[in-house]
Amino acid sequence: MVSRELASGVSSVGAFDFDRRIFDELIPLPEGTSYNAYLIRGSEKTVLIDTVDPSKEYELISNLVKLCIERIDYIVINHAEQDHSGSLPMILEFYPDAQVVTNAKCRDLLVALLHIPQERFKVIADGETLSLGDRTLQFFITPWTHWPETQITYLVEDKILFPCDLFGFHAATSELFITDEAWAYRSAKRYYAEIMMPFRGSIKGYVEKIRALSPAMIAPSHGPVNKNPQFILDAYADWTSDAVRNEVIIPYVSMHGSTAKMVDHLTGALIARGIVVKPFNLTHTDVGELAFALVDAATVVIATPTVLFGPHPSVVSATYLANALRPKTRFASVIGSYGWGGKSVETITKMLDHVKVELIPPVMVLGEPDEATMQALDRLADEILKKHKAINIV
Numbered sequence: 001m002v003s004r005e006l007a008s009g010v011s012s013v014g015a016f017d018f019d020r021r022i023f024d025e026l027i028p029l030p031e032g033t034s035y036n037a038y039l040i041r042g043s044e045k046t047v048l049i050d051t052v053d054p055s056k057e058y059e060l061i062s063n064l065v066k067l068c069i070e071r072i073d074y075i076v077i078n079h080a081e082q083d084h085s086g087s088l089p090m091i092l093e094f095y096p097d098a099q100v101v102t103n104a105k106c107r108d109l110l111v112a113l114l115h116i117p118q119e120r121f122k123v124i125a126d127g128e129t130l131s132l133g134d135r136t137l138q139f140f141i142t143p144w145t146h147w148p149e150t151q152i153t154y155l156v157e158d159k160i161l162f163p164c165d166l167f168g169f170h171a172a173t174s175e176l177f178i179t180d181e182a183w184a185y186r187s188a189k190r191y192y193a194e195i196m197m198p199f200r201g202s203i204k205g206y207v208e209k210i211r212a213l214s215p216a217m218i219a220p221s222h223g224p225v226n227k228n229p230q231f232i233l234d235a236y237a238d239w240t241s242d243a244v245r246n247e248v249i250i251p252y253v254s255m256h257g258s259t260a261k262m263v264d265h266l267t268g269a270l271i272a273r274g275i276v277v278k279p280f281n282l283t284h285t286d287v288g289e290l291a292f293a294l295v296d297a298a299t300v301v302i303a304t305p306t307v308l309f310g311p312h313p314s315v316v317s318a319t320y321l322a323n324a325l326r327p328k329t330r331f332a333s334v335i336g337s338y339g340w341g342g343k344s345v346e347t348i349t350k351m352l353d354h355v356k357v358e359l360i361p362p363v364m365v366l367g368e369p370d371e372a373t374m375q376a377l378d379r380l381a382d383e384i385l386k387k388h389k390a391i392n393i394v
Contacts, residue, residue, distance in 0.1 A: 004176045006217060006225055007158050009041040009135075013048075013063040014221075015056035018172040023083075027194050028288050031187070032172030035083055036221045038162060039064070040155060042132025045073040047101075048091065049153055049162045050084045050221055057087030061094060071095065074122070074130065076137070077102045078164035079150045080109035084221055089114055101130065103141050105149035129156075140209070142166070144202035146195065152210070159216035165195060166203070167232045168220025178224045181231055186292075187223065188232060192239050193291035197325045204240040207233055244298040244330055246393045247276040248384060251290060251322075252303030253283060253312040258337035258368050259305045265374050266301065266335065269381035274394065282314040287321060294327040298393055299384050300357075302348055306338035310347045319351045326354050331387050333360040333380060337367060360384065 004012050014036040021029050035052035037060055046069065052060045064072075072095040077085050088110070092098060099122040100110065107121045124130070126141040136156040143150060146165045153162040169184070169191035178184045196203060211233050218226040226232050248270055254260035263279055270277045278293050294300070300322065304315040311319070322329075332352060334345045345362045360383050365373045388394045 006160060006219060010155070010158060010160060011039045011067065012176060012225070013037050013039045013060060013067070015052045015059040016172045017053070017056060023170065028286050029170050031170065033170040033222055034172050036219065038219055039067065039069065040132065040135065042135040044133030046071060047074040047076060047132060047137065048072050049076045050078055050164065051075070051087040051091055053083040054086035057090045060087055061090065072098045074099055074101045076153050077106060077110060078153055078162065079147060080106050080113055081147065082113065084164060085110060085114060088116065092116070092120060103149060103151050106151065109149055142206050144199045145206055146199065154213060154215070159214065161210065161213065161215040161218045163218060164221045166220065167218050167226065167236065168222040171223045173224055175224050178226050185235060188235060189239065189295060190288050190292045192236070193295045193325065194288055197291070197295065197327060200240045200326065200328065203236065207236050207240065239295055242328055244328055244393060245276070245296040246388050247278065247297040248299045248301060249293050249297045250277065250279040250301045250303055251282055251315065251318045252279060253305060253314045255305045255312070259303050262335050262337070262363070262369050262373065262377060263303050266377045266381060269378050270384065273381055273385045275385065275388065282318050290318065291325055294322060294325060294329065297327070297329055298388055298391070299331040300329050301333045301335060304334070304336040304344055306336065306342040306344050309342045311344040319348050323352050323354045329355060329357055330391060331360055331384065332357040334362040335364065335377065337365050337369065339367065360387070
């Protein structure tokens with residue numbers, strides 16, 4: 001990535017990763033990603049906001065060299081995760097007089113993760129400011145907008161917000177600014193679902209505090225810069241709200257066809273009742289798309305065959321993911337088939353301990369589903385419709 005200006009004296013100096021296709025060995029990256037870092041030159045001090053993934057540290061150094069940056073006074077680290085902080089040791093070698101500016105919790109993590117010496121840090125408190133001469137940085141500690149040490153940085157005079165992971169999304173694009181808001185909305189929602197949704201309660205409070213700053217620009221650590229902050233702030237306000245949609249998500253696996261037949265019948269029954277249905281065959285599903293669908297859905301029906309004495313391992317994985325992501329889903333149920341027995345329903349319901357859902361009685365069948373099974377699935381569809389009507393989403 002070559003350096004590009006967001007405003008006079010404010011440059012993007014991070015790196016693209018066009019070829020990366022998985023993050024944390026879990027999250028698919030269909031469009032790659034970027035590791036954004038920003039250089040701000042004040043009349044007296046120069047600051048670097050975040051660094052890049054260690055795999056791209058030479059690109060960051062190259063961008064700084066091209067700008068003839070001989071001195072950096074401060075390196076602000078908003079978040080200790082290595083895709084933002086990983087090249088900090090090299091940057092400190094190149095700029096030995098620089099101080100690392102962050103909060104106490106982030107300092108402790110950086111010491112543990114990267115072995116940065118304690119004396120290199122300047123620890124800031126919530127609301128504290130730092131003068132660059134003609135420019136001022138203000139810091140807001142925002143725990144659990146991803147990790148417990150996360151913070152955001154605000155360039156007061158230019159009204160540019162540097163929120164690290166918040167409000168961004170994974171995409172490697174040569175465009176500095178968002179130009180296609182429909183594409184950005186979908187990408188940002190997927191990112192929210194995969195990364196931010198477990199912290200919905202915390203983020204909800206910070207959205208309004210950030211809105212009160214009236215930022216003119218949001219420069220996240222992944223994806224292009226947003227020159228229309230109202231767009232993403234409104235989206236986050238919606239996603240973090242308690243409002244759900246008249247939708248049912250059905251993650252499923254079928255080994256010999258029985259569970260698939262039940263999913264097909266329930267899908268048709270729900271459609272006939274005016275409910276949007278999104279089945280996800282976990283054999284082929286992109287987990288990011290499943291997470292995306294979970295953001296708004298009122299109900300999740302987990303469908304599984306029985307493997308030995310419990311649910312299929314792919315269903316276990318998807319259930320664990322849904323529980324970890326903590327969507328605002330209101331209702332859940334289980335359907336599927338078994339051979340000689342098993343505890344699939346018990347196992348799945350116990351795994352949903354972090355999701356505040358009302359459990360609707362399951363439909364489990366011995367062997368091949370018959371007419372009585374289909375009637376039970378029709379009754380399940382009726383019950384889901386009743387629940388949706390009771391919360392006024394139908």
